[in-house]
Amino acid sequence: MRIESGWRPVSLDEAVSRYATAVKRCPACHGRVSINGSYSGPGFGKSMTHRRAHGGCPLKPDTYSGMPSLHPLAIS
Numbered sequence: 468m469r470i471e472s473g474w475r476p477v478s479l480d481e482a483v484s485r486y487a488t489a490v491k492r493c494p495a496c497h498g499r500v501s502i503n504g505s506y507s508g509p510g511f512g513k514s515m516t517h518r519r520a521h522g523g524c525p526l527k528p529d530t531y532s533g534m535p536s537l538h539p540l541a542i543s
């Protein structure tokens with residue numbers, strides 16, 4: 468999550484309600500992510516989705532290769 472000049476961790480709820488338009492990155496691989504899901508209630512059905520699939524991200528079990536690595540398009 469990019470806030471002004473620095474990064475800070477935020478919850479998914481915060482990300483959606485307060486920083487919906489801010490640039491978000493994955494805490495593990497630093498790839499760009501977006502927050503998807505229902506907006507009907509706090510913490511309901513939200514999930515983080517990588518803009519581009521990346522096999523080195525342990526937060527993405529579907530595509531994780533077993534070897535953690537930074538995203539090829541990591542945001543710094």
Ligand SMILES: [Zn+2]
Pocket residue numbers: 493494495496497498517521524525526527
């Ligand atoms: Zn990731």
